[in-house]
Amino acid sequence: MLSVSEETGEETGKDTGQRFLVDLMLMRLGRWLRLLGQDVACPTGERDEELLCQAKEERRTIITRDKRLFLAAPGAGISCLLIRSSNIYDQLLEMAKAGVPLRLDPQRCTVCNGRLQEVKTLGIDRWQCSACKKLYWEGGHWQKMENMLQSIRSQIEENALPSNSRR
Numbered sequence: 001m002l003s004v005s006e007e008t009g010e011e012t013g014k015d016t017g018q019r020f021l022v023d024l025m026l027m028r029l030g031r032w033l034r035l036l037g038q039d040v041a042c043p044t045g046e047r048d049e050e051l052l053c054q055a056k057e058e059r060r061t062i063i064t065r066d067k068r069l070f071l072a073a074p075g076a077g078i079s080c081l082l083i084r085s086s087n088i089y090d091q092l093l094e095m096a097k098a099g100v101p102l103r104l105d106p107q108r109c110t111v112c113n114g115r116l117q118e119v120k121t122l123g124i125d126r127w128q129c130s131a132c133k134k135l136y137w138e139g140g141h142w143q144k145m146e147n148m149l150q151s152i153r154s155q156i157e158e159n160a161l162p163s164n165s166r167r
């Protein structure tokens, strides 16, 4: 059973070495994973072969809803996670079961996956993307996202669900 520790901070900031590549159907999940501090690339091509090539070159784990791609990945020496749900809440739940901590962790730009750098102006903590220069701060939407993650974490604790995401 994989557990997600939320407040201990043990897993944050630690580079697990796992990098992801989402398919075109999971771009929204990809942006969420970036909010959780994960390194998530978007596909540069549409075809399965292009995705497999990119994952291999960039040493990334593919996250997909496409069962055919999921089955093809091991043969190409690529690790792959199959997501079953079509809604973002359950998709995040599946990622949590695969070991991704559900905690907001501003390290990656949600737009371009660039690294964020902390910028302090007038005592306000903000983060700026080193690539596209987008600025981030903890606004009202931050609390909404935190609430959603909290509710998923509670669901995990309540159910102690069987892990079926990692295959």
Ligand SMILES: [Zn+2]
Binding pocket: 109, 110, 111, 112, 113, 114, 129, 130, 131, 132, 133, 134
């Ligand atoms: Zn950016």
